[in-house]
Amino acid sequence: MRRKYSIALAGVLLAGAAAAAPCPTAITQIAGRVAQLRQVPPPFAPPCRLITSSELRGVLDRKLRRDLPVAPELFIQALFRLGFIEDDSRSVYDHILTFYTTQVLGFYEPETDEMIVVDSPAASRVEGALVWAHELEHAAQEHRFHLPSRLLAIRGDSDQQRAASAIAEGEAMLVMFLLNSPGSGAEQLSAAESTVATQARALAPNPEVPAYFVADLVFPYTAGFSAALRAYRSGGWEAVDGLLAHPPASTSALLHPDRPAAAGSVPARELPPVPDGWEEVLTDSVGEWGLAFLLGRRTGTNRADAVASEWDGDRLRLIRNRFRSDSWALAWRLRCRTVRARQALSEALQQFLPPVMARLTPAGQPQLTWVASGRTLELRAAWPQPPPSRRSPS
Numbered sequence: 425m426r427r428k429y430s431i432a433l434a435g436v437l438l439a440g441a442a443a444a445a446p447c448p449t450a451i452t453q454i455a456g457r458v459a460q461l462r463q464v465p466p467p468f469a470p471p472c473r474l475i476t477s478s479e480l481r482g483v484l485d486r487k488l489r490r491d492l493p494v495a496p497e498l499f500i501q502a503l504f505r506l507g508f509i510e511d512d513s514r515s516v517y518d519h520i521l522t523f524y525t526t527q528v529l530g531f532y533e534p535e536t537d538e539m540i541v542v543d544s545p546a547a548s549r550v551e552g553a554l555v556w557a558h559e560l561e562h563a564a565q566e567h568r569f570h571l572p573s574r575l576l577a578i579r580g581d582s583d584q585q586r587a588a589s590a591i592a593e594g595e596a597m598l599v600m601f602l603l604n605s606p607g608s609g610a611e612q613l614s615a616a617e618s619t620v621a622t623q624a625r626a627l628a629p630n631p632e633v634p635a636y637f638v639a640d641l642v643f644p645y646t647a648g649f650s651a652a653l654r655a656y657r658s659g660g661w662e663a664v665d666g667l668l669a670h671p672p673a674s675t676s677a678l679l680h681p682d683r684p685a686a687a688g689s690v691p692a693r694e695l696p697p698v699p700d701g702w703e704e705v706l707t708d709s710v711g712e713w714g715l716a717f718l719l720g721r722r723t724g725t726n727r728a729d730a731v732a733s734e735w736d737g738d739r740l741r742l743i744r745n746r747f748r749s750d751s752w753a754l755a756w757r758l759r760c761r762t763v764r765a766r767q768a769l770s771e772a773l774q775q776f777l778p779p780v781m782a783r784l785t786p787a788g789q790p791q792l793t794w795v796a797s798g799r800t801l802e803l804r805a806a807w808p809q810p811p812p813s814r815r816s817p818s
Contacts, residue, residue: 447472451539451560454553457603458560462568462661470532470563474543481525483540488521493579493706496520502706502742505752507718507780509634519632527641529555532562534572539563554600561596569668580692583711586643587678588671594648595664598656613653620649639717643675647713651678675713676735690739695755698743699808702753706742711735715758722776731772734765736799752784753806760799770794770801781805 447455451472459468475483488496496517504512530541539559565571571592578585601616602608608616624642651672655663672678673689689709698704710718716725716732738758745751760766774794782789790806 447539448541448556450553451541451556454557454603455560458557458564458599461599461603462561462564464564464567468564468567470537470539470560472539472541474541476543480528480542481521484521484524484528491576491579493708498705503634503636505742505783506740506754507721507777507783508636508714511634515632516634519630520634520637523630523633523637530559532559532566532572534562534566534570534576537563537566554604557603558596558600561599562592564599565592565595565668569665571668571671580707581689581709583674583709583714586640586711586713587673587675590644590648590675590678591651591667591671592648593644594650594652595668597645597649598652598664610657613657617650617653621646635721636717643713647675647678651681654681674709674735675711676733679712680733690737690757690759692739692741694757695739695741696804696807698741699810701746702743702808703746704741705744705752706740708740710738710740710756719772719776723772727772731765731768734760734762734769736761748786750786751806753790753808754781754784754803755807756803756805758801758803760801763799766796766799766801770796773801773803777803 447469452469455469458464459466485496492499494502497514500509500516500520501512503509509516528542529544530539532538533540539556562572566573571588575585575588575592578588597620601613605612605616624646627638627642630638651667652664655667659666672681677683677685692707695707712732712735715735715738716728719728719731736759738756740754740756743753758766758769760769778789778792781792784790784806793804793807795802795804
C-alpha cells in the first residue's frame, strides 16, 4: 500500500540542502489535472528540488530532529516508558530511519512550497504520476487552506495532529483515486475504501521496527480516506473542503463523526507542575487511537477499541530526574464520556498498566496513585512527593 498510495511521511518532510532542477515529466503532467479537479487558482506549478537516494537518510534525520518535541532518541525512550514500544535501544531509531527511507520517493514541503524529489528512475515513470498527484494535492491543500503548515504547528497535541493529518492524507488519496477512475460511483468508492483497509491489514510487519510506528504511519491513510469519502458522498467537494478548513480536533471526533460534539481536551494546567530537580520530557495527549493501541497490546482488540471509544480527553506529563536519567515519573489525567465508561477504563488500566509503569524506575514497580471522580481518572506513577513544609518555631 505504501508504495502505491504514498511516497512521503504525511507530506511534511524537509528537503535540507538540494539542487533546484526541472520537475520530472510525470509531475508536470499531473499537476494540471490536480488543479482542475480541485479548482486550485493558477498558477499551480510547485517547483522541484532533487536529492539523491544517499542524501535521503540525512534529510529524514534532520526533519525528525527538528519537528519532534524532543530528540528522537529521547522520544523513543518516552514511548518505551509509556508502554507503546518494547525496546528503547539506540538501534531502534536507526531501524526506523531505514524503514522510512524505503517508503519515500518524494514529498511536498510546505515551508518552501516545493516538491522534493528523490532523483531516481522511478520518479520519472509515467505510472508513478498518480503517486505524485497525492503529493501535489498536499500542495493544493497548502495553497487553499494552509493545512500542511497548520500540521507542522500542532506540536503539543499528538492526537489532534494525527486527526488533522488523517484528513490531509485521506483527501489526497481521494484525489488520486478520482484522477485514476473519473466518474466513479458509490460502488467503486466503496471498493476503493475496502481495498485500502485490506492492504493496510496485509502490510508486512518489519521485525526491527516497533509496531507503533507502522500503525501510526498507516492510520492517517485508512481512517482519513474513510472520512474523506464520507464527506464526498454526503456533500461533494464542498463538504470535503469543510474538513480541510476545519479538521476534527481529535481522533475520537475523526472516528465518530456522528456523535454529539464532546469536550475532547484536558488542559495542561490540570496536571501537577514539574517538581524541583526534575525536567519535563513530554506533555501530550494520547487520544482515542493511542489509548486503543496501548490497551490493544495487552488485551483483545475488541475490548481495547470499546474502552478507548469512550475517550473524552486526556493529557499526560512525563518527567525525568535531572540527576538520575533512569528515574522517570508520570502524571496522566483522562476523561470519559460517562461514569460507567470511566469505570471500565479504570479497570482496564489498573489491570494492564502496572507492569509497564515498572519501566519508570530502576527499582521496579513504582508507587501508583489512582484517583477517580465522576468521568475523570487520574494516575500518578512514581510522582515525587512535595517536601514537607517547615513549621516556624512557636
